[in-house]
Amino acid sequence: MAFFDIAKYVLAGVITAVAMSCAPAGAAEKFNLSPDTSNRVRAERDEAAVKAIASGFKFVNPGKFTVAINPWDPPITTYATDAKTVVGADPDIAQLIADSLGLKLELVPVAWEDWPLGVSSGKYDAVISNVTVTEERKLKFDFSTYRRDxxxxxxxxxxxxxxxxxxxxxxxxxxxxxxxxxxxxxxxxxxxxxxxxxxxxxxxxxxxxxxxxxxxxxxxxxxxxxxxxxxxxxxxxxxxxxxxxxxxxGGWPITAEIAVTTKKGAGLADALTLALNDLIKSGKYGEVLKHWSLNAEAVDQSKTNPAGLPKSGS
Structure with missing residues (x-):
């Protein structure tokens, strides 16, 4: 996983703007990297998912789904042309989940190496940033899968x-x-x-x-x-x-999956998995992947804590 220093973050919007200006007609419309996110696919509140949240779970910020995200490369996650707003497939999935839970989405850009401590310490409710399920990570985190690696x-x-x-x-x-x-x-x-x-x-x-x-x-x-x-x-x-x-x-010959990542035993993973499966059924999930040309990475079903890539040396 690549990550960038602050200077590269600032340049990201400029670089993507230049790339889009060189793209053929229609590409700019398909991949709208504008800071205006009003065109994001949205979902209705999912009462079943809300009820599946463990009774003792408390969101970091009341009324908000606080998500750590590493803006590294389009189409997964990058900065918009204002070099501030985070856009891409992962932010769109995060928005759908927040909607399903009846919450406002709060995305927090972080360096890749900072998300594990942030989630473990309760600084973020989840990380949605191209995180692959591994057996080693499952010792500390719960997973709700949403894309194939x-x-x-x-x-x-x-x-x-x-x-x-x-x-x-x-x-x-x-x-x-x-x-x-x-x-x-x-x-x-x-x-x-x-x-x-x-x-x-x-x-x-x-x-x-x-x-x-x-x-x-x-x-x-x-x-x-x-x-x-x-x-x-x-x-x-x-x-x-x-x-x-x-x-x-990505884990050949083992199947590797990308997942929403939460603190181990926090009580949120099952609700996220349920929300994702309802989004898959409704077609909202597919709309997001199609928009970002990621159809090849779609899953038929979200799973909680599936088998992950083996630990190093095992």
């Missing part, structure tokens, strides 16, 4: 590659990925399996600069990029120069 295979829009589902599909290809990441571990393991099966090896490429990676893909120096789906989906929707041809769980 997905890595995506993206190719040039006019590429002849139409589907990547398993290791043999990338044999002999030039694949861009991130060094020291889960996706690198996966693609190297796929390469090991291919070579062991007598297939052509993968040529793995690394780029520190996103623009350089884009250029390599568009020029044909690389065949495919394998990195987090969300940011690539956003890029594909904005510039139309790439397409999705396959996804893999």
């Amino acid at each position: 997905v890595l995506g295979f993206y190719v040039k829009a006019d590429s002849k590659i139409t589907e990547i589902k398993e290791p043999k599909d990338v044999a002999g290809l030039k694949v861009i990925t991130g060094a020291g990441t889960n996706q690198e571990k996966i693609i190297l393991e796929w390469d090991r399996q291919n070579v062991a099966a007598g297939l052509k090896p993968i040529e793995v490429q690394y780029f520190d600069d996103r623009a350089a990676a884009d250029l390599a893909l568009q020029s044909g120096r690389a065949d495919v990029e394998f990195n987090p789906n969300a940011t690539q989906a956003y890029k594909a929707a904005i510039n139309g120069t790439r397409k999705l041809v396959g996804t893999v769980s």
Whole structure:
């Protein structure tokens, strides 16, 4: 998970504004990074979810759902063009949950490394910021899942590659990925399996600069990029120069899920899970993911504390 210093936070709105100005017609409307959030999908109060809140639970601020969030990258979470307002898929999901609980949403931007102590100490009711469920985190936190942790295979829009589902599909290809990441571990393991099966090896490429990676893909120096789906989906929707041809769980071969994270035993998780499932049924949840081009990460059902990624070394 990337995080930024204060100077980069301030620049975020400027950078996204420049990106949107270069986007094709219609993209700016689809990804409205304006500080005006009046167009957010909203939900009605969910009485069943409200009743599911444990009797002893007290919200940090009465009448408000106080949520820690790390504005790191669109479409998940970023700053609007005013460099202050937080926008993206996670803020929209947070708004739906707040509505369901009959509360006003209060988003608190935080650095990634600060949310665990903030939630544990009761400074925030929850964190909604692309947090993956892990067995280690489950020792201290409760989880209500709302997205799949997905890595995506993206190719040039006019590429002849139409589907990547398993290791043999990338044999002999030039694949861009991130060094020291889960996706690198996966693609190297796929390469090991291919070579062991007598297939052509993968040529793995690394780029520190996103623009350089884009250029390599568009020029044909690389065949495919394998990195987090969300940011690539956003890029594909904005510039139309790439397409999705396959996804893999971020915890491959184990399924990894993203969840609303609350203090262990606080008594809020079951209510959040119920609210999310009602939002899935109503279609409000799907509207948010569709708006931010994250359909590939949708879950059919929210779960409380499902199996998470294993602890390191286990």
